[in-house]
Amino acid sequence: MSNIFTASLSNGTLSNGNLTGSDLPLLSVQNLHKQYQTRRASLTAFADISLNVGLGEVVCLLGASGCGKSSLLAAIAGLQQADRGEIYLQGDRLQSSHPQVGMVFQDPCLLPWLNVAQNIAFGLKLKQMPKLTKPELRNRISEAIAQVGLQGFERSYPHQLSGGMAQRVSLARTLARRPQLLLLDEPFSALDAITRLDMQNLLLQIISQQQTTVLMVTHDIDEALLVGDRVLLMAHHHIHQEWSITQPKPRVQQAHLLSEIRFEILESLSTVMGSPYL
Numbered sequence: 001m002s003n004i005f006t007a008s009l010s011n012g013t014l015s016n017g018n019l020t021g022s023d024l025p026l027l028s029v030q031n032l033h034k035q036y037q038t039r040r041a042s043l044t045a046f047a048d049i050s051l052n053v054g055l056g057e058v059v060c061l062l063g064a065s066g067c068g069k070s071s072l073l074a075a076i077a078g079l080q081q082a083d084r085g086e087i088y089l090q091g092d093r094l095q096s097s098h099p100q101v102g103m104v105f106q107d108p109c110l111l112p113w114l115n116v117a118q119n120i121a122f123g124l125k126l127k128q129m130p131k132l133t134k135p136e137l138r139n140r141i142s143e144a145i146a147q148v149g150l151q152g153f154e155r156s157y158p159h160q161l162s163g164g165m166a167q168r169v170s171l172a173r174t175l176a177r178r179p180q181l182l183l184l185d186e187p188f189s190a191l192d193a194i195t196r197l198d199m200q201n202l203l204l205q206i207i208s209q210q211q212t213t214v215l216m217v218t219h220d221i222d223e224a225l226l227v228g229d230r231v232l233l234m235a236h237h238h239i240h241q242e243w244s245i246t247q248p249k250p251r252v253q254q255a256h257l258l259s260e261i262r263f264e265i266l267e268s269l270s271t272v273m274g275s276p277y278l
């Protein structure tokens with residue numbers, strides 16, 4: 001095993017990331033389980049999921065389609081209820097959506113009749129958000145626009161933006177809420193390769209400036225290796241294996257150092273899915 005990562009089988013036990021001693025994880029998920037009931041069947045979304053994410057940690061969730069990644073994120077975001085198990089944010093039990101938990105989806109979901117600034121303001125005016133004064137609202141909006149590099153586009157409408165710009169607005173809308181925990185569900189997967197690289201760099205920049213805690217779903221192993229401090233591999237609705245990556249960021253120039261872990265992830269995925277990914 002290389003010195004830049006460590007791998008372990010989680011087997012449903014709590015994963016502590018970089019936590020030490022009595023540190024409270026920012027996010028703690030304990031024995032979470034969800035079934036979807038359809039007219040014909042009961043489908044497992046995810047089963048017996050336990051994980052911790054430490055303050056400032058970036059954890060990436062990888063896994064084959066249908067293993068439950070998006071459902072897990074939606075449950076943590078409070079967008080849907082799990083059937084069993086508990087979710088804690090800094091020790092407080094979460095049972096519905098929380099202003100300190102922000103989520104960005106693959107689709108930017110911008111409101112077409114609102115301009116960039118108004119779309120960002122919309123996220124700040126949701127009923128679960130603390131009330132802001134007008135100057136506070138203006139500050140939050142301009143700060144978020146600057147964070148994603150969209151100064152000058154405040155009055156543009158969604159149809160006037162490229163896909164990458166629209167996703168920047170979506171990110172700004174969530175960042176403006178100053179969430180403690182950022183949940184990202186394949187945020188860049190609909191973008192072309194170059195825009196995707198730009199957005200990955202932007203995310204890395206925001207993470208390092210704000211010390212944001214992130215739980216990110218991605219299909220892209222290279223993306224997980226680029227931004228993650230830990231990579232969790234989900235299979236058959238469980239967390240199957242995890243890797244800690246200690247290689248310093250940015251890692252773009254050091255892709256060769258990560259090839260070993262990339263190989264391990266593909267090997268593990270091939271074994272657990274019974275399909276050749278190598």
Ligand SMILES: Nc1ncnc2c1ncn2[C@@H]1O[C@H](COP(=O)(O)OP(=O)(O)OP(=O)(O)O)[C@@H](O)[C@H]1O
Nearest residue numbers: 036038043044045064065066067068069070071072
């Ligand atoms: N609203 C729903 N009703 C019924 N079953 C659902 C629903 N949403 C998801 N499922 C099922 O739950 C399981 C997990 O789905 P989920 O979308 O969470 O997986 P995923 O790992 O995010 O997949 P992908 O990577 O393709 O987005 C799948 O079997 C899926 O068919």
